Amino acid sequence: MTISRSGGGFSLARVAALFVVAWGVGQASAGGIVTYDWVTDSVTAQGTPPTSASFQVDLAVVQTGQINSFQITNIQFAFPGIGPLSFTAGSSIGLDNTAYVDPITGLPVFHDNNQGLAAVAYQGALFSATFLSITFDQVGGDQFNAINGGPGSLGFGRGHWTAAITRTGVPEPSSLSMLALGGLAVAARSWSQRTWRGLHLGRPRPGPNSLLPLREKVPRRGG
Known part of the structure; x- marks a missing residue:
């Protein structure tokens, strides 16, 4: 399963690719x-x-x-x-x-x-x-x-x-670990946003006869 963010965001594959590129650049310049x-x-x-x-x-x-x-x-x-x-x-x-x-x-x-x-x-x-x-x-x-x-x-x-x-000139193992964790955090955030949108996609907006927002349906006293 590929986890991606629509609109040109990050994906797990893209994060992995960035990690490999960063490691390769570090090795080449070492x-x-x-x-x-x-x-x-x-x-x-x-x-x-x-x-x-x-x-x-x-x-x-x-x-x-x-x-x-x-x-x-x-x-x-x-x-x-x-x-x-x-x-x-x-x-x-x-x-x-x-x-x-x-x-x-x-x-x-x-x-x-x-x-x-x-x-x-x-x-x-x-x-x-x-x-x-x-x-x-x-x-x-x-x-x-x-x-x-x-x-x-x-x-x-x-x-x-x-x-x-x-x-x-090669990143320390701790730096590589932080890079990997950062990539995973970005991927997790993208997945969370996509999941939230999926759960709410197609849900109708509240209309004038809707129960929401409730506070607008309750008449004020003395009105």
């Missing part, structure tokens, strides 16, 4: 950021894992399915015994100069044997002898390499990245 966090899976016997490692990529970039080294931002690396690792940069490790990711989850995916990037944090200055490098979307699995005078001198191991998506 921005956001994807934060990648490193998880160490294995470490060589003489090494230690990073204390923490993360970087960020704009959500719009991730949704294209490809990330370039210069699009890696906010690299935050820490490693026991070295630091601060203050100079950071993105770097290519493959001929593609690109990491490939799932546009929905943001997680790395295999594309070809020339894929892959790296995020690097140096101690003090670019190309210093002490730094931590972690690959991203490397064929065969990602790995970290902490160097102080030689490859793997501080730590070497394998791991993976997790992806956390933070959206901006």
Whole structure:
């Protein structure tokens, strides 16, 4: 049953459509950021894992399915015994100069044997002898390499990245709930008005011989 208001008013279908459009506009205009966090899976016997490692990529970039080294931002690396690792940069490790990711989850995916990037944090200055490098979307699995005078001198191991998506510009769930309740209220009011009109439609108007209005039929005293 379609509940509508004559004369171009609201209907349940129209309210639902407005809700969907509002949600779609919110999604289309939404921005956001994807934060990648490193998880160490294995470490060589003489090494230690990073204390923490993360970087960020704009959500719009991730949704294209490809990330370039210069699009890696906010690299935050820490490693026991070295630091601060203050100079950071993105770097290519493959001929593609690109990491490939799932546009929905943001997680790395295999594309070809020339894929892959790296995020690097140096101690003090670019190309210093002490730094931590972690690959991203490397064929065969990602790995970290902490160097102080030689490859793997501080730590070497394998791991993976997790992806956390933070959206901006999307209505909060509470706002969407209020929008839905408002739409239902409008629809309910339209249904109530239509029902009232239906109950009174065709009912004759009071005539001169009608009992209504009663107060006009009662003669006044002294008249």
